[in-house]
Amino acid sequence: MSMLNKRKRIDFLYQGITYFASSISLIALAMIFYFVWSNGSGLLNLDLITKDYHAQYYNGELDENSPFSTMERPIELDENVFYSEKYGLGVSDGIDREGNPIILVVYVSSDSPLRKMQDRNSEQIISLEEDMLISKVSFNDKATALRTFGAKYMIDELDSAVDFREMVFTSIGGGIRGSIITTLYLIGMTMLVALPIGVFTAIYLNEFAKKNRMTNILRILVDTLSGVPSIIYGLMGLAVFVPLTIRTTSATSGNLISGSLTLAIILLPVIIKSTEESLKVVPDGLRQASLALGANETQTTFKVVLPSSIPGILTASLLGIGRIIGESAALIFAIGTAVKDDISITGKSTSLAVHIWSMMTDEPANIELSSTIAVIILMIVLILNIVVKFISKKLMKPLA
Amino acid sequence: MDKQVFNIMNLDLYYGKFQALKNINLIIEKNKVTALIGPSGCGKSTFLRVLNRMNDLIDDCHISGEVYFHQEDIYREKFDVIDLRTRVGMVFQKPNPFPMNIYDNVAYGPRCQGIKDKDELDKIVDNALKSAALYDEVSNRLKESALSLSGGQQQRLCIARAIAMEPEVILMDEPTSALDPIATLKIEELINDLKEKYTIIIVTHSMQQAARISDNTAFFLTGEIVEMDLTNKIFTTPKNQKTEDYITGRFG
Numbered sequence: 001m002s003m004l005n006k007r008k009r010i011d012f013l014y015q016g017i018t019y020f021a022s023s024i025s026l027i028a029l030a031m032i033f034y035f036v037w038s039n040g041s042g043l044l045n046l047d048l049i050t051k052d053y054h055a056q057y058y059n060g061e062l063d064e065n066s067p068f069s070t071m072e073r074p075i076e077l078d079e080n081v082f083y084s085e086k087y088g089l090g091v092s093d094g095i096d097r098e099g100n101p102i103i104l105v106v107y108v109s110s111d112s113p114l115r116k117m118q119d120r121n122s123e124q125i126i127s128l129e130e131d132m133l134i135s136k137v138s139f140n141d142k143a144t145a146l147r148t149f150g151a152k153y154m155i156d157e158l159d160s161a162v163d164f165r166e167m168v169f170t171s172i173g174g175g176i177r178g179s180i181i182t183t184l185y186l187i188g189m190t191m192l193v194a195l196p197i198g199v200f201t202a203i204y205l206n207e208f209a210k211k212n213r214m215t216n217i218l219r220i221l222v223d224t225l226s227g228v229p230s231i232i233y234g235l236m237g238l239a240v241f242v243p244l245t246i247r248t249t250s251a252t253s254g255n256l257i258s259g260s261l262t263l264a265i266i267l268l269p270v271i272i273k274s275t276e277e278s279l280k281v282v283p284d285g286l287r288q289a290s291l292a293l294g295a296n297e298t299q300t301t302f303k304v305v306l307p308s309s310i311p312g313i314l315t316a317s318l319l320g321i322g323r324i325i326g327e328s329a330a331l332i333f334a335i336g337t338a339v340k341d342d343i344s345i346t347g348k349s350t351s352l353a354v355h356i357w358s359m360m361t362d363e364p365a366n367i368e369l370s371s372t373i374a375v376i377i378l379m380i381v382l383i384l385n386i387v388v389k390f391i392s393k394k395l396m397k398p399l400a
Numbered sequence: 401m402d403k404q405v406f407n408i409m410n411l412d413l414y415y416g417k418f419q420a421l422k423n424i425n426l427i428i429e430k431n432k433v434t435a436l437i438g439p440s441g442c443g444k445s446t447f448l449r450v451l452n453r454m455n456d457l458i459d460d461c462h463i464s465g466e467v468y469f470h471q472e473d474i475y476r477e478k479f480d481v482i483d484l485r486t487r488v489g490m491v492f493q494k495p496n497p498f499p500m501n502i503y504d505n506v507a508y509g510p511r512c513q514g515i516k517d518k519d520e521l522d523k524i525v526d527n528a529l530k531s532a533a534l535y536d537e538v539s540n541r542l543k544e545s546a547l548s549l550s551g552g553q554q555q556r557l558c559i560a561r562a563i564a565m566e567p568e569v570i571l572m573d574e575p576t577s578a579l580d581p582i583a584t585l586k587i588e589e590l591i592n593d594l595k596e597k598y599t600i601i602i603v604t605h606s607m608q609q610a611a612r613i614s615d616n617t618a619f620f621l622t623g624e625i626v627e628m629d630l631t632n633k634i635f636t637t638p639k640n641q642k643t644e645d646y647i648t649g650r651f652g
């Protein structure tokens with residue numbers, strides 16, 4: 001009887017421990033989501049991920065040839081939008097992140113002369129677009145309308161003046177389109193290099209290699225390299241891949257190619273190891289069946305073993321992609337930290353993670369935008385996860 | 401045509417230092433079913449793997465003696481193992497269909513030999529499935545996964561897969577031990593049909609099975625062949641006391 005009781009108590013204790021541990025895990029993981037979401041969801045919108053990071057300044061003047069015509073106020077415009085029929089322009093008041101007043105362009109008619117202004121600095125044609133900010137309008141015959149005077153004042157002044165001398169306006173900026181594109185580029189280029197090399201190395205190690213010194217060394221390297229801090233890879237990227245790409249491409253500094261190559265080296269051990277794991281669990285019976293049918297080793301490997309290990313390889317890829325998205329230390333060296341809007345694979349730019357890093361090292365640190373980027377990173381990882389699961393399901397269907 | 405398919409002379413086999421087969425001398429006759437019986441660990445599977453050189457996959461396995469397949473020593477240097485395995489097929493104890501559809505499973509061997517023509521493959525697959533008495537059950541689901549079949553069907557698929565290579569010999573290592581009595585019966589009937597075209601060597605733990613389906617029986621004990629004779633002689637008038645003990649179930 002007491003034996004039974006004791007067993008029950010021990011049972012209860014062990015189950016309690018697992019229960020406790022998983023509760024802590026759950027809380028910790030949920031807290032990350034909560035922190036990121038509560039800080040970052042405020043800024044989350046489509047503009048953020050489609051817009052440039054750097055604001056563009058424009059100085060425009062009216063083109064003398066552009067004709068004026070009365071443009072009626074579109075009915076869908078909100079009540080608090082101030083509208084000029086002369087310019088076909090609708091603006092509203094707002095405040096920026098620092099709390100300063102701004103004048104936001106809500107509507108510009110397609111016939112508006114503001115769509116075809118002359119750039120006072122470059123003689124190019126520039127266009128005022130929705131979602132831009134007007135800082136000021138200077139007139140020939142009256143005082144300048146500043147943004148601090150508000151939207152209504154600016155519209156009144158525009159309507160009452162004959163024309164204006166100069167309009168200063170800016171695109172909003174603060175978007176992370178460039179960093180998203182960089183991140184996607186990095187994922188694509190890194191996987192393109194690391195996946196085939198990693199998978200084939202794993203195949204060699206697990207299927208073909210005889211036990212000799214070379215394979216032993218390779219295994220030890222793989223095991224050791226997976227534990228090396230990534231900043232060391234970054235140093236290697238800086239010392240090897242950056243000069244290499246500068247010499248062989250049009251690059252003049254750290255660039256996407258050097259970054260991808262560095263990341264590829266970081267991923268190699270990850271991909272080799274998990275591919276090997278997935279090759280190991282392919283039943284030996286399948287290899288034997290294939291060989292007994294007169295298939296050679298290569299046929300056996302590529303027709304039977306490899307297809308069976310695809311889910312494992314996909315998981316490896318997913319781990320790899322997660323690593324690419326999350327990596328910052330190595331990339332700071334191997335690409336640099338310049339946030340860019342025009343992405344070229346031989347130019348500088350930053351991934352989302354490095355973008356966060358550079359914003360958090362700014363004064364003052366921009367926690368809100370950083371958290372928003374974190375939300376976006378989480379969403380990208382989530383989407384990739386779902387996509388990979390979906391693909392592996394599709395691929396495994398004939399095998400199930 | 402000679403009636404001896406395999407002629408094994410003075411065969412010793414070692415796993416490292418452990419001798420698993422001792423001085424085996426055996427002749428396998430054409431178009432006969434030869435049963436290999438004996439207690440667990442006596443070397444039946446090991447012997448079977450000698451005949452299609454599957455022991456090559458085991459690192460520290462080495463042999464001495466001669467194994468002739470027809471007139472050819474299959475352990476001589478530069479012998480074409482792949483060719484041997486296309487002529488000596490194997491069915492394993494556990495059904496091990498490839499994780500592909502049924503058609504691709506059967507077409508796997510011929511494809512590996514370079515046959516690509518769709519009509520030819522179709523014909524091979526159909527014939528193999530018919531020979532393995534599986535055609536009626538799967539003809540309308542050839543594109544479904546082989547793993548969706550029952551255990552007995554899977555094993556017959558593995559037989560079909562071996563037949564698709566049109567081998568001369570089929571080695572079977574306890575092919576029914578993972579199956580229920582009805583599936584077992586089906587395979588036994590199948591073996592009876594197959595013996596017209598193929599030479600079959602089958603390892604079995606079931607005395608009844610050996611008695612039902614085989615023409616010749618070899619009794620293995622601790623790596624040696626104790627007795628080898630016509631099956632009905634072995635089961636009615638064994639010469640060796642140990643054989644009698646084993647087949648009557650008096651054996652430890």
Ligand SMILES: Nc1ncnc2c1ncn2[C@@H]1O[C@H](COP(=O)(O)OP(=O)(O)OP(=O)(O)O)[C@@H](O)[C@H]1O
Pocket residue numbers: 415418420438439440441442443444445446447458
């Ligand atoms: N790969 C191997 N490495 C080392 N020893 C092995 C290996 N395979 C088999 N043996 C040994 O060789 C002996 C014969 O094994 P084998 O598998 O041929 O027996 P068996 O007669 O088929 O037995 P069972 O009826 O249980 O299948 C056994 O003692 C076994 O432990």
Ligand SMILES: [Mg+2]
Pocket residue numbers: 444445446573
């Ligand atoms: Mg066995």
